[in-house]
Amino acid sequence: MPPKLTCYGGVGEIGGNKFLLQDRDTQVLLDFGTGFSDGSAYFDSVIKPRGVNGAGDLFEFGLLPEIEGLYSEDALQNTVLKHSDPKVDAVVLSHYHWDHMGRVEYVDPEIPVYCGQTASLLHQANSETGGSPLDDHKLKTFRTGDRFRIGSIEFVPVHVDHSIPGAYGFIVHMTEGTLAYTGDFRFHGGAGSMTEDFIDAAHHSSPDLLLTEGTRVSAEDRRGNTTESSVLKEAIQMVKASKKLVLSTFRGNDIDRVNTFYKAASAAGRQLVVSMKTAALLEKLKDDGGISVPRVGKDVLVYVRRKRSGTLDDKDYRQWERRFLDHGVSASDIKKREGETFLHLDAWNFPEVIDIKPESGGTYIHAATEAYNEEGEEEAVLIRNWTDHLGFSYHQLHASGHAPMPDVGRMVRGVSPKKVVPIHTEHPELFMGFRGFGKWRLEVPSISKPIGL
Ligand SMILES: [Zn+2]
Numbered sequence: 001m002p003p004k005l006t007c008y009g010g011v012g013e014i015g016g017n018k019f020l021l022q023d024r025d026t027q028v029l030l031d032f033g034t035g036f037s038d039g040s041a042y043f044d045s046v047i048k049p050r051g052v053n054g055a056g057d058l059f060e061f062g063l064l065p066e067i068e069g070l071y072s073e074d075a076l077q078n079t080v081l082k083h084s085d086p087k088v089d090a091v092v093l094s095h096y097h098w099d100h101m102g103r104v105e106y107v108d109p110e111i112p113v114y115c116g117q118t119a120s121l122l123h124q125a126n127s128e129t130g131g132s133p134l135d136d137h138k139l140k141t142f143r144t145g146d147r148f149r150i151g152s153i154e155f156v157p158v159h160v161d162h163s164i165p166g167a168y169g170f171i172v173h174m175t176e177g178t179l180a181y182t183g184d185f186r187f188h189g190g191a192g193s194m195t196e197d198f199i200d201a202a203h204h205s206s207p208d209l210l211l212t213e214g215t216r217v218s219a220e221d222r223r224g225n226t227t228e229s230s231v232l233k234e235a236i237q238m239v240k241a242s243k244k245l246v247l248s249t250f251r252g253n254d255i256d257r258v259n260t261f262y263k264a265a266s267a268a269g270r271q272l273v274v275s276m277k278t279a280a281l282l283e284k285l286k287d288d289g290g291i292s293v294p295r296v297g298k299d300v301l302v303y304v305r306r307k308r309s310g311t312l313d314d315k316d317y318r319q320w321e322r323r324f325l326d327h328g329v330s331a332s333d334i335k336k337r338e339g340e341t342f343l344h345l346d347a348w349n350f351p352e353v354i355d356i357k358p359e360s361g362g363t364y365i366h367a368a369t370e371a372y373n374e375e376g377e378e379e380a381v382l383i384r385n386w387t388d389h390l391g392f393s394y395h396q397l398h399a400s401g402h403a404p405m406p407d408v409g410r411m412v413r414g415v416s417p418k419k420v421v422p423i424h425t426e427h428p429e430l431f432m433g434f435r436g437f438g439k440w441r442l443e444v445p446s447i448s449k450p451i452g453l
């Protein structure tokens with residue numbers, strides 16, 4: 001079979017990335033993620049797909065592709081698709097974000113999953129603290145500089161800068177032709193030069209096809225052009241200006257952001273206090289030679305929530321949580337040191353402030369993407385209500401995980417492929433605007449329709 005690419009997700013949408021590569025007898029899935037609004041027309045927090053029906057309730061609405069020899073026996077119970085020996089040779093993941101790997105839980109455990117070494121540490125931390133979609137799979141890991149072959153296809157992973165460590169793009173050599181896949185990328189985070197490395201490597205391989213994300217390719221980009229280094233500058237000012245408690249909501253697996261806020265807290269003479277889940281992740285990543293992380297118990301302390309007995313008794317905590325009790329900080333500890341603390345507070349932990357009872361006049365930093373849909377707007381209203389109730393000032397401060405539109409143009413121009421296939425975007429047609437950047441053809445993908453190289 002001549003090489004081809006089939007998109008089963010990430011088409012006209014930012015989430016749900018699933019790309020099948022076929023070459024001779026080899027079939028490899030590049031990412032296998034969950035859609036952001038996946039099935040929201042049919043399912044919500046009340047109406048949920050039934051576990052007893054395996055993947056059947058998702059097949060019903062086209063939320064998973066019906067590919068033979070891909071799914072586990074469990075996933076196929078009660079569905080028309082019959083379980084068979086694997087026909088897909090591997091799943092190769094660009095990074096550990098749900099929109100790229102969330103659906104691997106349905107994949108046959110016999111099918112190996114390839115991911116970056118750092119992504120496998122993120123998986124291990126998640127696995128130990130609650131569960132990971134990769135739990136049933138044998139992982140094969142890589143770093144930049146490696147190459148690996150799956151059947152007739154050769155993969156060259158090259159790191160990119162993104163809002164989670166261990167993010168990669170790939171140069172994929174097929175029997176006839178070469179494809180480059182960007183994964184999710186930006187240039188304005190902690191390590192923009194890594195994305196430049198990907199461009200160089202991709203350019204030198206003269207790819208026939210560039211599969212590129214375009215999250216922020218849009219007539220109106222609401223994400224703003226803040227860089228991670230300007231987040232640090234502004235955070236230092238905000239934290240220094242505050243005399244009371246500083247609270248911030250941010251993604252605990254965004255290690256650039258953890259480092260940024262650790263530096264901001266230190267510069268202002270404060271102690272950063274993170275959640276147990278983030279602490280578990282930092283401990284896991286301290287052995288990764290490629291990244292530096294603050295030390296748990298020394299550089300950052302860990303917030304301890306009251307559980308069952310309400311008395312911070314060891315027995316209330318799960319095994320993995322108990323090791324943090326020694327460097328633990330409780331609500332009453334924070335109350336005593338409001339002006340010396342910078343507390344990481346996930347939105348679902350907001351009720352903790354009822355125990356902390358901070359004085360009014362504190363600072364709240366919303367360090368996440370601003371609301372872009374109805375659900376996000378509902379949450380934004382809730383957060384405002386909480387900060388108003390506390391009498392805290394509200395600040396939005398965030399650098400996006402994705403490149404702004406001109407930087408996507410820079411990627412296309414730098415790689416200079418023969419054909420561009422935009423995915424992970426709501427506006428693939430706007431890629432025409434980059435036509436000044438070379439003589440490539442634009443191919444807007446359709447779901448399940450194969451594209452030749
Ligand atoms: Zn991502």
Ligand SMILES: [Zn+2]
Pocket residue numbers: 014097099100184424
């Ligand atoms: Zn993504």
